Amino acid sequence: SSKQQKGEKNKLFIGTFIHSKQLDELEFFHDTAVCVDKSGKIIAVESSCDQKRAEETLYPKLGWSAADVDVTVGRDGEFFFPGFIDTHIHAPQYPNAGLFGKSTLLDWLNTYTFPMEASLSDLARARRIYSRCVRRTLAHGTTTAVYFATIHVAATNLLADLCLGAGQRAFVGRVCMDHSLSGPPDANSYLDESAAASEAATRATIAHVRAIDPSFALVSPILTPRFAPACSREALRRLGALRAETGLPVQTHISENVGEVALVRACFPEAAHYADVYDRAGLLGARTVLAHAVYLSPAELDLVASRGAGVAHCPCSNSALTSGEAPVRVLLDRGISVGLGTDVSGGYSASVLEAARLAALVSRHVAMPRSRPRRGRIQQGEEKGEDGNEDEGEGEGGEEESEEDRERREKAKLSVEEVLYLATRGGAKVVGLADQIGAFRVGMDWDAQLVGLSTVGEEDVEETQGITKEREEEEEDRGNVDIFGWESWEERVAKWVYNGDD
Numbered sequence: 300s301s302k303q304q305k306g307e308k309n310k311l312f313i314g315t316f317i318h319s320k321q322l323d324e325l326e327f328f329h330d331t332a333v334c335v336d337k338s339g340k341i342i343a344v345e346s347s348c349d350q351k352r353a354e355e356t357l358y359p360k361l362g363w364s365a366a367d368v369d370v371t372v373g374r375d376g377e378f379f380f381p382g383f384i385d386t387h388i389h390a391p392q393y394p395n396a397g398l399f400g401k402s403t404l405l406d407w408l409n410t411y412t413f414p415m416e417a418s419l420s421d422l423a424r425a426r427r428i429y430s431r432c433v434r435r436t437l438a439h440g441t442t443t444a445v446y447f448a449t450i451h452v453a454a455t456n457l458l459a460d461l462c463l464g465a466g467q468r469a470f471v472g473r474v475c476m477d478h479s480l481s482g483p484p485d486a487n488s489y490l491d492e493s494a495a496a497s498e499a500a501t502r503a504t505i506a507h508v509r510a511i512d513p514s515f516a517l518v519s520p521i522l523t524p525r526f527a528p529a530c531s532r533e534a535l536r537r538l539g540a541l542r543a544e545t546g547l548p549v550q551t552h553i554s555e556n557v558g559e560v561a562l563v564r565a566c567f568p569e570a571a572h573y574a575d576v577y578d579r580a581g582l583l584g585a586r587t588v589l590a591h592a593v594y595l596s597p598a599e600l601d602l603v604a605s606r607g608a609g610v611a612h613c614p615c616s617n618s619a620l621t622s623g624e625a626p627v628r629v630l631l632d633r634g635i636s637v638g639l640g641t642d643v644s645g646g647y648s649a650s651v652l653e654a655a656r657l658a659a660l661v662s663r664h665v666a667m668p669r670s671r672p673r674r675g676r677i678q679q680g681e682e683k684g685e686d687g688n689e690d691e692g693e694g695e696g697g698e699e700e701s702e703e704d705r706e707r708r709e710k711a712k713l714s715v716e717e718v719l720y721l722a723t724r725g726g727a728k729v730v731g732l733a734d735q736i737g738a739f740r741v742g743m744d745w746d747a748q749l750v751g752l753s754t755v756g757e758e759d760v761e762e763t764q765g766i767t768k769e770r771e772e773e774e775e776d777r778g779n780v781d782i783f784g785w786e787s788w789e790e791r792v793a794k795w796v797y798n799g800d801d
């Protein structure tokens with residue numbers, strides 16, 4: 300966890316460290332010592348170093364005495380990895396994970412989501428839901444989360460308290476929504492009363508977070524217009540002005556679903572496109588987190604890139620709600636920062652590792668042929684259709700795909716290295732913390748998870764502390780394990796991505 304409290308000791312971590320060197324490359328540090336000072340910053344990274352050597356050579360340089368250091372030594376098969384960054388998650392929807400049936404975005408919101416969120420007007424209920432959500436996301440290795448809360452100030456402030464108490468870095472957004480999606484509002488509508496009330500409530504949460512974490516070191520407010528169709532022009536404009544006034548980050552949804560895109564076109568006829576709705580309000584810039592971005596046009600991609608806004612890629616949600624496939628490679632090639640979002644409960648899992656795995660799988664779907672190949676090609680021209688003509692194939696795609704198109708399509712595929720980058724450094728860029736979290740570098744925060752791959756199959760099974768025989772067998776059955784001790788670290792990491800859990 301990223302938690303560091305006053306009076307804590309210096310820390311020494313020894314073992315294997317793995318992080319993203321760049322988008323498509325992991326870096327492995329074995330037998331390495333990482334020194335962390337009392338403020339939680341990494342102050343030394345030393346290779347070929349065990350505890351004894353660290354005490355002899357590093358402590359004197361750092362002015363440390365052994366009594367003043369907490370030491371953690373990774374066991375065989377364990378490695379330290381930067382904490383995951385969930386760039387998009389709805390904490391109040393946590394109890395709904397897995398509930399979506401065959402719905403799509405707009406009916407899903409009205410059927411499942413708004414009733415659940417509305418129920419967090421009850422603060423005791425909010426406490427139960429938010430405590431579980433923070434505990435579970437931490438258990439999944441999420442040391443930073445970008446949260447949508449609800450419209451309720453008290454419950455949103457409580458979420459900020461719980462994150463701070465648990466040591467989870469968090470951006471906590473009180474949701475702004477003052478426009479009904481389902482006809483005229485009534486007394487039971489889950490909505491802000493007005494644009495002015497929406498701004499006032501947002502300011503109340505900002506004031507609360509400032510009171511509990513004055514420099515927003517661990518927990519920060521984030522301006523959160525739910526999405527354009529749920530906001531009046533005035534509400535968006537007020538949040539844009541608040542962004543200019545405070546410099547706070549922004550999060551919202553964009554271009555997730557075709558019905559939503561059509562709705563935005565109808566609601567905002569003056570805007571050139573969906574992204575322009577936010578841009579006109581002054582909401583697009585560095586540290587603006589745009590969730591989904593499935594259907595952005597080339598003009599919108601240019602605008603998002605030029606403003607320096609980032610994207611939260613949510614493959615679990617985009618699949619579950621049949622929203623679509625975000626063109627991650629296109630976004631990256633345009634220089635847009637991309638992180639991963641679980642989007643609970645559009646997404647059914649609170650695990651960023653699951654999001655990484657699904658990002659890899661969905662990218663493979665993007666990379667697959669969109670139409671059946673022409674029969675003539677497979678049969679190398681030997682087989683002709685009944686009427687003696689070459690079979691053009693059924694359905695669409697009688698046209699031969701050009702070599703260029705095929706290459707572009709296959710380039711969509713994301714590797715294990717790439718999805719892990721998105722889960723860490725990509726997300727850090729999206730939230731403006733690229734210099735602070737996401738890697739093991741001197742000057743950065745110690746913000747890490749210790750991943751345990753079981754050591755079954757090694758001679759010293761007896762010595763594996765804390766892991767029961769049953770647990771080892773369970774891990775082995777899951778294929779999570781290097782049974783024969785012959786896997787490279789690259790292979791172990793791939794198995795972690797595709798088989799790993801909390």
Ligand code: GUN
Pocket residue numbers: 389404408412525526552555616642645
């Ligand atoms: N668009 C507006 N609100 C939501 C939400 O809660 N979840 C998702 N996935 N999309 C949204």
Ligand code: FE
Pocket residue numbers: 387389552590642645
């Ligand atoms: Fe969402």
